[in-house]
Amino acid sequence: MLGGVLGGILFAIVGSMLCLVLFFGIGFILNMLIKTTWFPFWLFLIIVTPLGIWQLWQDDISVTENIQSMLVSDMILIVAGAVGAYLSGWAIRALRRGGYKMF
Numbered sequence: 044m045l046g047g048v049l050g051g052i053l054f055a056i057v058g059s060m061l062c063l064v065l066f067f068g069i070g071f072i073l074n075m076l077i078k079t080t081w082f083p084f085w086l087f088l089i090i091v092t093p094l095g096i097w098q099l100w101q102d103d104i105s106v107t108e109n110i111q112s113m114l115v116s117d118m119i120l121i122v123a124g125a126v127g128a129y130l131s132g133w134a135i136r137a138l139r140r141g142g143y144k145m146f
Contacts, residue, residue: 055116059123066124070131075145080132087128095121 070083099113 051116055119058116059119062120062123063127063130066127067131067134068127070128071134074131074135080136080139084125084128084132087125091124092121 066083066087070087073083073086074080095117096113099117100109101112104112
């Protein structure tokens with residue numbers, strides 16, 4: 044029992060950090076290439092989040108049971124990805140305000 048709980052906590056910590064860094068990096072690169080600030084964040088909210096929910100969706104149970112069956116760890120990963128996408132926009136905005144024309 045204890046190993047399962049510790050494994051779940053470790054998965055949540057490592058997984059959330061990986062999602063945060065992954066979406067920060069992707070968002071930062073997209074911001075540099077497309078010259079938009081918040082496009083990666085909205086892209087994440089409009090495309091990635093529904094795809095993540097669709098992947099976890101089970102057709103044989105009701106909507107309320109589907110929502111209840113989504114694990115906290117799944118929600119943590121989605122939130123960490125959104126935070127990474129938001130931080131990439133924030134970093135690009137700060138760099139532009141600092142005078143870096145490249146961003």
